[in-house]
Amino acid sequence: SQQGEEDPQALSIQEGENATMNCSYKTSINNLQWYRQNSGRGLVHLILIRSNEREKHSGRLRVTLDTSKKSSSLLITASRAADTASYFCATDERGAGNNRKLIWGLGTSLAVNP
């Protein structure tokens, strides 16, 4: 079953603009991760934010986490055509030890037009 719900489902912007994607989830988590997928192939890890963190940056990426609202956002600044991809949030549910599994949302399809 899907835990996360990304919104919007699809986003189309011009190069240079910022793109914001949101993710909501349902249960308590250890961390929340964002991944990128090009053309329905393998996923690439972008950034991880732990449940005790509120904001994290990595290059042009900024992630926020609000555990009270069970939501996260991913901001891509100064977007490029190469950022065109699907973006997924995945929540790492609280569990015993290192026995982790990620629960995924449906993804946001981002198109950056040159």
Next chain:
Amino acid sequence: DAGVTQSPTHLIKTRGQQVTLRCSPKSGHDTVSWYQQALGQGPQFIFQYYEEEERQRGNFPDRFSGHQFPNYSSELNVNALLLGDSALYLCASRGWTNEKLFFGSGTQLSVL
């Protein structure tokens, strides 16, 4: 340093057949998990292997089974294929104490 490798890349089967998909984890990784991704959907967790044992399982029927070998590589087996099993099957690896997953490029399975 080779990343996660999966084989085959594409596979076409007919209903009722059986299929085996293979995965070699990234060097240094000992934990392998498998995901099913239908078109337009997010990945769905199938199961995870560590120390040659299935450690966690998602909501998939017993037709889906797996194995992990001493060299940490893994296989996913699906028996009695159904049309609904058509999907991209993704393998991901990590170190047992790590949180970040590394994915292979997937195997696209079509069941006719």
